[in-house]
Every structure is written in structure tokens, then in C-alpha cells.
Amino acid sequence: MTVVIQDRQIVEVVKSGQRPDLNVITGQETLVKLIRDCISSCWDQLPERRPTFAGIYACCFYSAL
Numbered sequence: 505m506t507v508v509i510q511d512r513q514i515v516e517v518v519k520s521g522q523r524p525d526l527n528v529i530t531g532q533e534t535l536v537k538l539i540r541d542c543i544s545s546c547w548d549q550l551p552e553r554r555p556t557f558a559g560i561y562a563c564c565f566y567s568a569l
Contacts, residue, residue: 523547538563 526540542563548554555563 518547521549 523544526543530536542555542560545553545555546560
């Protein structure tokens with residue numbers, strides 16, 4: 505079954521601070537924490553506290569090492 509979510513529903517959910525559960529990400533503990541922290545920082549309510557593209561790239565690059 506496919507669930508259809510309207511754009512306005514997504515906007516309202518994000519504005520209310522709800523985010524997907526990142527505990528579903530499993531694997532090597534240090535790597536998982538790095539990835540969860542990176543994703544969470546992208547969702548910060550304050551845009552100036554979100555990472556730049558270079559910061560996201562660095563997170564992905566270093567987590568792959």
C-alpha cells in the first residue's frame with residue numbers, strides 16, 4: 505500500500521519539530537553515531553546552525569574511512 509503525503513503535511517510536521525526515528529540506523533556504533541549526528545544537524549530549526557554542503561561531504565567522507 506502506498507501512502508500519499510501532501511507537501512503541506514510535510515511542512516507542518518517539520519515545523520512542529522517532528523523527525524524520523526534515526527534509531528533504525530544500525531551498524532558499527534561509532535559510524536552510526538557520526539551519521540545520526542550529521543543527519544540531525546541538517547534538521548536544526550535554525551538555518552545558521554545547519555552544516556554547509558562541505559560539512560556534510562566531510563561527514564560522509566570521514567565516516568567512510
